[in-house]
């Protein structure tokens with residue numbers, strides 16, 4: 074069923090090329106991007122400061138399809154992409170008349186160059202905790218706006234046909250300029266229909282925005298960016314969080330748009346991501362801040378050692394996989410979740426034993442996040458299903474939700490988005506909230522309170538253990554390990570300095586690894602890693618996978634990994650990983 078739907082989408086894409094070329098304003102043969110030999114600085118940094126990138130010579134011709142990737146950590150790829158959207162200072166700046174974007178021939182880049190990033194949560198997204206659990210309950214009035222109304226307000230259908238917008242009923246003679254506008258709107262509507270059809274979004278357009286799954290929302294962001302009809306569209310990690318079938322639809326769509334140069338596409342990708350066949354050129358950011366640009370094959374030949382051509386398979390672990398215990402931390406016996414007529418989970422049976430390792434899979438919208446929200450007790454329907462849900466040996470309703478949160482360490486896109494970015498919150502503070510699974514650092518060493526809600530005994534065993542554990546996890550996943558370096562005095566100093574950094578100022582990938590530290594710090598009996606590697610560079614991912622395989626989890630802990638990529642699971646099948654698949658609402662072990 075699933076496959077036949079996906080095949081139908083592929084067929085549609087083949088039958089009906091998108092033919093967007095008539096939107097293009099700039100069919101120039103001039104270079105798309107031209108950076109002569111420049112250094113790139115943060116905005117406001119003087120020329121005497123160290124540039125972020127130096128000696129950048131980069132020219133993109135119209136018939137070239139470029140991928141930007143980095144071997145270094147710290148969000149270098151995203152920064153280089155931001156240099157193209159005016160968020161960094163290029164010096165010397167490409168001279169007129171061509172400037173940075175010669176092909177625009179004088180058009181304002183502000184309106185014609187668009188960057189859509191899927192790598193990180195935008196900066197300045199606020200210091201308050203964003204309550205992502207709102208989507209699981211009855212939809213509140215303020216959250217009722219549909220996908221169509223939120224992303225595409227100008228294309229929202231009038232509620233009643235008599236309420237046609239004024240401009241649709243005026244005659245061309247009365248308002249010729251409006252007629253032009255109507256024509257454009259109609260073309261845009263047609264494009265909207267096609268894009269949403271190709272990306273399988275048609276059936277979700279009139280659902281409340283808040284109800285959409287991650288993958289559905291990301292697809293909508295791509296559609297929105299295309300509807301704005303930029304001349305150049307830069308997509309940073311566009312495949313993040315997309316299931317396998319959707320990935321190929323998105324890549325197919327981008328390829329066909331790029332072939333028509335309407336818009337021209339530049340892709341930012343992690344080095345571990347497969348580079349699409351149809352791309353021709355690579356800009357590889359090296360660790361020293363230089364950028365190697367050129368034809369893909371030449372760069373891969375020259376720099377192949379620093380780049381992986383895909384994810385590495387998990388190496389054999391030296392110790393035997395831990396044997397699953399018979400005690401279940403989660404016991405689901407016929408769990409259902411429905412929103413009105415929409416049945417998302419149907420009669421789910423699942424036992425998760427201590428020491429077990431699970432890979433939870435299912436296409437976008439299959440119900441993975443919903444199922445996990447039942448396990449974490451965030452979903453209100455977890456109360457109504459309490460007798461079908463035993464968590465840590467008790468029915469769900471017998472657990473106060475904060476006690477459940479302290480027993481489940483978790484990273485997820487929702488958590489990443491919702492986690493407060495308060496000024497003054499350090500890496501240490503953020504990690505320390507993991508002991509209680511809340512969002513406010515408390516206690517004299519910021520390692521939380523006891524389960525009864527009172528401060529820990531000063532100098533007591535629990536407090537000492539928590540502080541020790543903080544250092545353990547910050548060192549085990551700290552900056553030196555991203556470079557593959559072992560433990561040393563210098564590394565310990567570096568970890569200490571890292572622990573005092575402001576969480577909000579870290580690049581997205583570093584924020585992700587800090588949230589992973591937070592999930593693991595308390596050694597909770599259940600760890601959920603939902604798209605844990607988003608935004609991380611390869612060094613971080615390798616360090617995190619290694620830690621998880623070795624000391625990151627100890628005897629008694631169970632772990633669920635949610636990912637659309639088999640290679641992202643830190644353990645291989647021989648390590649005893651089991652796979653639970655959600656499909657059409659049903660859940661089965663494979």
Ligand SMILES: Nc1ncnc2c1ncn2[C@@H]1O[C@H](COP(=O)(O)OP(=O)(O)OP(=O)(O)O)[C@@H](O)[C@H]1O
Pocket residue numbers: 208209210212280283284285286287288289314412415417435436437438439440441442443444
């Ligand atoms: N309040 C709601 N009303 C109606 N449908 C909803 C509501 N909340 C969620 N859904 C639907 O439930 C389905 C499952 O969503 P969920 O987020 O669990 O999917 P997922 O498997 O985690 O997807 P992804 O891989 O994209 O993250 C989606 O189709 C979503 O639109």
